[in-house]
Amino acid sequence: MAKKKSDPRNNNGATATATPAAGAAAVADPAEVQLRRDLLRSMLLQRRFEERCAEAYALGKIGGFCHLYIGQEACGTGAISALRADDYVITTYRDHGQALARGMSPRSIMAELFGRADGCVGGKGGSMHLFDSNVNFLGGHGIVGGHIPIGTGVGFAIKYRGGDQVCLCFMGEAAVNNGAFHEALNMAALWKLPVVYIIENNRYGMGTALERASAINDIAERACAYNMPRAVLDGQDVLAVRRGVQEAVERARTESVPTLLEVRTYRFMGHSMSDAVSGTYRTKAELEEYLKRDPITLLRTNMQDAGEITDEEVSKMDEELKAIVQDAWDFADASPEPPLEALYEDVYVETTT
Amino acid sequence: MPVITYRDALNQAHREEMQRDDRVFLMGEEVAVYQGAYKVSKGLLQEFGEMRVVDTPITELGFAGVGVGAAMVGLRPVIEFMTWNFALLALDQVVNAAAKMLYMSGGQYKMPIVFRGPNGAALQLSAQHSQAWESWLAHIPGLKVVAPGTPYDAKGLLKSAIRDDNPVIVLEGEMLYNTKGEVPDEDYVVPIGKAEVKREGDHCTIVTHGKMILVALRAAEELEKQGIRVDVVDLRTIRPMDVEAITASVRKTNRAVVLEEGWEVCGVGAQVVDYIQRECFDDLDAPVVRVHQADVPMPYAKNLERAAKPDAAKTIAAVKKVMYLE
Numbered sequence: 001m002a003k004k005k006s007d008p009r010n011n012n013g014a015t016a017t018a019t020p021a022a023g024a025a026a027v028a029d030p031a032e033v034q035l036r037r038d039l040l041r042s043m044l045l046q047r048r049f050e051e052r053c054a055e056a057y058a059l060g061k062i063g064g065f066c067h068l069y070i071g072q073e074a075c076g077t078g079a080i081s082a083l084r085a086d087d088y089v090i091t092t093y094r095d096h097g098q099a100l101a102r103g104m105s106p107r108s109i110m111a112e113l114f115g116r117a118d119g120c121v122g123g124k125g126g127s128m129h130l131f132d133s134n135v136n137f138l139g140g141h142g143i144v145g146g147h148i149p150i151g152t153g154v155g156f157a158i159k160y161r162g163g164d165q166v167c168l169c170f171m172g173e174a175a176v177n178n179g180a181f182h183e184a185l186n187m188a189a190l191w192k193l194p195v196v197y198i199i200e201n202n203r204y205g206m207g208t209a210l211e212r213a214s215a216i217n218d219i220a221e222r223a224c225a226y227n228m229p230r231a232v233l234d235g236q237d238v239l240a241v242r243r244g245v246q247e248a249v250e251r252a253r254t255e256s257v258p259t260l261l262e263v264r265t266y267r268f269m270g271h272s273m274s275d276a277v278s279g280t281y282r283t284k285a286e287l288e289e290y291l292k293r294d295p296i297t298l299l300r301t302n303m304q305d306a307g308e309i310t311d312e313e314v315s316k317m318d319e320e321l322k323a324i325v326q327d328a329w330d331f332a333d334a335s336p337e338p339p340l341e342a343l344y345e346d347v348y349v350e351t352t353t
Numbered sequence: 354m355p356v357i358t359y360r361d362a363l364n365q366a367h368r369e370e371m372q373r374d375d376r377v378f379l380m381g382e383e384v385a386v387y388q389g390a391y392k393v394s395k396g397l398l399q400e401f402g403e404m405r406v407v408d409t410p411i412t413e414l415g416f417a418g419v420g421v422g423a424a425m426v427g428l429r430p431v432i433e434f435m436t437w438n439f440a441l442l443a444l445d446q447v448v449n450a451a452a453k454m455l456y457m458s459g460g461q462y463k464m465p466i467v468f469r470g471p472n473g474a475a476l477q478l479s480a481q482h483s484q485a486w487e488s489w490l491a492h493i494p495g496l497k498v499v500a501p502g503t504p505y506d507a508k509g510l511l512k513s514a515i516r517d518d519n520p521v522i523v524l525e526g527e528m529l530y531n532t533k534g535e536v537p538d539e540d541y542v543v544p545i546g547k548a549e550v551k552r553e554g555d556h557c558t559i560v561t562h563g564k565m566i567l568v569a570l571r572a573a574e575e576l577e578k579q580g581i582r583v584d585v586v587d588l589r590t591i592r593p594m595d596v597e598a599i600t601a602s603v604r605k606t607n608r609a610v611v612l613e614e615g616w617e618v619c620g621v622g623a624q625v626v627d628y629i630q631r632e633c634f635d636d637l638d639a640p641v642v643r644v645h646q647a648d649v650p651m652p653y654a655k656n657l658e659r660a661a662k663p664d665a666a667k668t669i670a671a672v673k674k675v676m677y678l679e
Contacts, residue, residue: 121459131458149415153422183415346460347494351518
């Protein structure tokens with residue numbers, strides 16, 4: 001299959017979104033099949049994990065704000081699959097799925113959500129602030145737009161040290177109206193920093209539709225202001241996301257050029273646990289239309305059609321993942337509350353230099 | 354010992370620390386080609402190159418955040434704000450990101466970053482360019498806040514700040530940059546969290562910091578002529594505050610005046626008074642009196658500005674009040 005190479009600065013998204021899934025008729029490369037299985041597994045793990053998060057929230061085991069990623073799994077999974085282990089990821093408060101995709105342990109995440117000592121940040125952060133330095137996961141951040149300059153600074157540090165790593169910076173589409181977004185993208189383009197900005201356009205900033213918040217509805221066009229390469233990706237197609245991000249990551253790694261990617265997706269749940277799935281700002285009919293393009297169903301169906309996975313194998317995978325999530329739940333439930341001494345720990349670090 | 358300006362003392366601190374540690378870089382508006390809006394970074398671009406002395410667009414929030422990101426992954430940024438008045442745009446990065454990163458990440462990501470620049474009023478810059486931010490910044494757990502008032506302290510505290518693994522706020526002053534004092538050529542640091550008695554006396558304590566040191570010393574000199582000997586305690590660090598130094602002085606003099614550049618309500622002085630009443634209640638011979646800016650935005654007209662600012666005359670009056678001499 002010949003892939004049209006276009007100048008990404010003039011890309012309106014057509015080439016990036018139009019690429020179909022791998023041809024069903026051809027004999028697939030076993031490594032490619034394995035990759036698709038891994039992607040399916042990762043997305044399904046996120047789905048099963050968050051279904052239990054909703055349950056735990058209803059039971060009062062998870063508190064505070066809790067923003068689910070259900071429906072958007074292909075974005076984080078496809079994007080993070082394009083990274084090396086020494087690359088960096090920084091993201092928003094809707095961070096469970098990306099943390100799992102990056103390889104953080106379900107146990108440590110669930111324990112964090114439960115506010116327990118064995119949580120990935122010892123119960124100090126909760127749902128919105130997952131961090132894991134072992135996998136260069138630089139956090140979920142709670143202020144819309146606030147982490148975009150930080151991801152840009154990670155890119156600056158990479159360039160400063162002369163490394164070839166890349167920083168992947170996720171955000172929602174509502175962040176593009178925020179000053180921090182523009183300040184950061186301007187500097188990234190001006191200084192040629194190896195950062196890939198991924199806008200997960202799920203159509204709503206909380207309850208405000210994109211069209212009611214942004215003067216430009218083709219979000220990727222925002223990159224034009226900074227002469228930055230851009231593309232629009234189908235956020236329900238994990239392979240399309242992976243390909244688009246791979247191209248951007250390669251450009252960042254080899255040319256130190258940042259890219260802005262708009263990944264069009266939809267969240268199947270409310271903004272947070274306090275928001276109904278549909279209601280005042282979006283209709284049930286709209287939701288049902290988008291549910292037809294569930295990223296997990298899309299990949300599974302394509303793989304089944306291509307003979308790459310059977311119903312039995314999917315069921316088996318699902319059972320394994322449910323068991324992993326149950327184990328994470330049990331682990332979190334059994335984990336002690338943080339010791340009270342922890343209250344005053346990690347406010348300051350002892351200086352060693 | 355060489356006598357140099359506060360500006361050159363800061364310049365030396367940058368140079369020495371950048372020579373010592375190649376993870377240290379300076380970023381801000383006009384720090385490189387222009388050599389610094391106040392020439393604090395003079396010569397640094399030539400010595401260290403454009404990767405380590407970085408001019409930014411006018412985008413305080415943006416480059417403060419770039420510093421935070423760089424610090425997260427192991428660099429040691431010094432972020433210069435042309436003045437702290439402009440840093441208000443960057444407070445999300447200073448407060449929500451830098452100050453909380455270590456805690457939010459359960460100790461995984463430390464934040465060795467310095468945010469520095471001139472603080473408070475200069476002359477006739479009016480409302481938006483004349484604010485003292487220390488009480489805002491010192492309010493935040495996770496930050497350290499220093500306010501050197503002399504060239505010696507400026508160099509020593511900035512060097513400590515750069516070597517610290519926590520975010521440190523360094524509050525300088527436009528009106529301080531040209532002041533001179535003895536500064537050793539050799540490497541030294543002034544520890545963060547240690548106050549210093551800048552002048553000894555046993556009749557009354559003046560607790561102050563930063564630019565107001567000069568005001569306090571002028572007042573002390575005048576009072577000495579009238580037979581009143583004051584202890585001038587220079588906090589040097591606002592957070593963590595050296596409570597012991599304050600209480601030791603108040604126990605000696607039994608009277609205290611707290612002098613600061615900023616506004617009264619919820620100011621640094623309110624915190625100092627709280628420590629004094631808790632620790633020295635039985636030692637006090639009079640209620641503590643505070644000297645501060647008038648509770649108004651800074652006006653432009655010379656006479657109004659003078660009336661708004663704390664000064665030596667107001668400080669002298671306050672000392673006399675706590676000594677029941679008025």
